[in-house]
Amino acid sequence: MPDKLNKQEISMLREELEMLMGERTGLLKIVGAAAVLVANTDGRHLPAEAAEAAEMLSTLVNELPEETLRDALESVHAEAGPGDLGNP
16 A cells, blocks of 8 residues: 555656646746846836836846756747856
């Protein structure tokens, strides 16, 4: 019986992991699109409320680990330019 429970637990964990990986893929696409939007937006031409939101979005994108940002950009087929990922 413990062997059967273990197989059930493994199956449940596998399903949960697959679900999480699917969610990660979707979130990476959102982050990638947001990063491209931030990179191509001139905040001086935005209404004040939108400029505040763009600034917050820019800060959050810039706080991401480099590898996550790279994965996000790749998910939307965008490329980072030199220095865009915090490299000198």
